[in-house]
Amino acid sequence: MDRQSAIVTLPSGFSFDYSNLYGQGFVTQADVIAIAARINAAHKAIEHMRATGEIRGHLSKDGTPEKVLFSQLPYVEEGRLNSPASIARLKEFGQSLRHKVDAVLSFGIGGSYLGNKVLFDVHCGEFWNSKSSEERQGYPKLYFSGNNIDPRRTMELVEQIKAEAQSVMLIVISKSGSTLDTMSTFMVVYDALKQAAPDIVLQVVAVTDLATGAQETLLHKLAGEQGWPMFSVPEGVGGRFSVFSEVGLVTAACIGFDIDGFLAGARAMDEACKTEDIWHNPAMLNAVLKYLAAANYGRDIEVFMPYADYLKSVAEWYVQLLAESLGKRTDRSGREVLYGRTPVVAVGTTDMHAQTQQHQDGKRDKIVQFVKVAEWASDPVIPDAFPAAAALSDIAGLQLSQALEAARKANAAALSGDGRFNAAFVLPEMNDFHLGELLYLLALSVAYEGELADVDAFNQPGVEAYKRLLGPMLKKCRR
Numbered sequence: 001m002d003r004q005s006a007i008v009t010l011p012s013g014f015s016f017d018y019s020n021l022y023g024q025g026f027v028t029q030a031d032v033i034a035i036a037a038r039i040n041a042a043h044k045a046i047e048h049m050r051a052t053g054e055i056r057g058h059l060s061k062d063g064t065p066e067k068v069l070f071s072q073l074p075y076v077e078e079g080r081l082n083s084p085a086s087i088a089r090l091k092e093f094g095q096s097l098r099h100k101v102d103a104v105l106s107f108g109i110g111g112s113y114l115g116n117k118v119l120f121d122v123h124c125g126e127f128w129n130s131k132s133s134e135e136r137q138g139y140p141k142l143y144f145s146g147n148n149i150d151p152r153r154t155m156e157l158v159e160q161i162k163a164e165a166q167s168v169m170l171i172v173i174s175k176s177g178s179t180l181d182t183m184s185t186f187m188v189v190y191d192a193l194k195q196a197a198p199d200i201v202l203q204v205v206a207v208t209d210l211a212t213g214a215q216e217t218l219l220h221k222l223a224g225e226q227g228w229p230m231f232s233v234p235e236g237v238g239g240r241f242s243v244f245s246e247v248g249l250v251t252a253a254c255i256g257f258d259i260d261g262f263l264a265g266a267r268a269m270d271e272a273c274k275t276e277d278i279w280h281n282p283a284m285l286n287a288v289l290k291y292l293a294a295a296n297y298g299r300d301i302e303v304f305m306p307y308a309d310y311l312k313s314v315a316e317w318y319v320q321l322l323a324e325s326l327g328k329r330t331d332r333s334g335r336e337v338l339y340g341r342t343p344v345v346a347v348g349t350t351d352m353h354a355q356t357q358q359h360q361d362g363k364r365d366k367i368v369q370f371v372k373v374a375e376w377a378s379d380p381v382i383p384d385a386f387p388a389a390a391a392l393s394d395i396a397g398l399q400l401s402q403a404l405e406a407a408r409k410a411n412a413a414a415l416s417g418d419g420r421f422n423a424a425f426v427l428p429e430m431n432d433f434h435l436g437e438l439l440y441l442l443a444l445s446v447a448y449e450g451e452l453a454d455v456d457a458f459n460q461p462g463v464e465a466y467k468r469l470l471g472p473m474l475k476k477c478r479r
């Protein structure tokens with residue numbers, strides 16, 4: 001690592017540039033030294049989590065101790081949550097759809113949707129569903145549903161599928177197996193498409209917690225009764241960490257996304273984050289600097305701003321990860337702390353024309369976290385299409401990626417020039433491996449920050465408050 005320019009770079013070329021987050025006017029060396037003991041303890045706690053799955057004070061929804069096992073997922077080994085056999089089964093599943101299933105509809109919300117959308121966007125881009133089957137190499141079209149209870153879109157999706165598909169697969173993803181948003185839209189679409197038989201051949205696959213007995217989920221029971229094939233949301237893996245499990249990988253398999261490369265990226269990041277040397281451990285460094293930026297400088301909003309359309313969904317995935325993991329009323333001893341950074345989705349350059357005014361001149365309460373893609377697979381040169389228009393002629397000859405990066409750099413410089421905290425994750429290119437690195441870094445980072453702030457990063461008790469009110473309200477509606 002080059003301490004002068006404040007960048008930590010992994011062997012793959014992935015880097016974290018924290019030059020505008022650390023040093024004069026930002027988080028200082030003295031700030032870091034002051035919490036050295038806590039950083040050390042956080043590192044030990046994460047080492048312990050990796051080895052045993054234990055996280056001090058973490059309880060499941062029903063109040064019993066629960067393991068935290070997401071850090072196993074990058075390692076495909078016998079006896080682990082992802083085993084050679086389970087990965088082979090996923091790949092076979094993906095192959096079995098090619099040239100046979102026209103469209104897959106993936107139902108899910110929160111952790112059962114956001115990561116899947118990231119994998120889809122990065123691999124397929126915006127126009128996958130308008131491509132021919134040949135262009136998709138026989139893989140099906142893929143639509144998402146259940147991530148809202150929107151009547152209009154749900155019915156438009158049904159009409160679209162009826163118009164363009166004969167062989168349809170519904171994949172219902174829900175860890176708890178009974179989430180209102182997912183199950184209500186699934187039932188509407190299932191019923192409507194079933195009625196379209198024999199024009200539509202319908203298959204259903206369920207992804208849920210496969211516990212049995214008293215813990216059996218409603219979806220598991222239903223899938224058993226209906227004979228639907230199943231994949232699992234593994235025990236000890238919360239929804240927001242499940243993109244590395246069968247939850248995310250089932251979508252990956254449907255579109256021919258490189259599962260091995262993605263997990264290899266996550267693994268490379270995990271290996272890099274095993275060192276106790278904070279300056280070489282990107283997840284710990286990210287957690288420490290952001291924890292201190294909030295605690296000592298009031299920067300308790302994090303604007304996550306990739307410079308790439310197809311990485312916008314990473315920002316949306318990160319919203320759930322950050323908000324549910326760190327937004328906590330109490331610390332682990334029950335003391336009220338009202339902790340957490342508010343996540344904000346932004347995209348460069350789009351939001352430079354919308355949010356940047358607030359980032360630059362508003363309250364000094366934000367960190368802007370950029371994501372930069374260094375090399376683009378397709379990168380046109382701006383042509384000199386109108387030589388007589390001098391202002392347009394001036395930008396001719398630049399590659400679009402050069403214009404994009406110049407805009408990002410200008411934004412970063414303007415912000416830091418006014419003492420506004422920002423940082424950048426740099427992906428050498430937008431591919432499955434570097435995506436695995438980035439998502440895993442963020443997941444491990446919130447685990448570290450939970451330790452630093454002494455909050456349980458693996459529960460989400462706050463979402464129960466509205467759920468307690470919702471049940472009776474739904475009952476009332478039926479009367």
Ligand SMILES: O=P(O)(O)OC[C@H]1O[C@H](O)[C@H](O)[C@@H](O)[C@@H]1O
Nearest residue numbers: 110111112174175176179239463
């Ligand atoms: O996968 P499911 O059980 O359907 O849950 C979907 C989502 O529901 C809730 O809102 C939780 O707060 C989220 O953490 C979860 O990802």
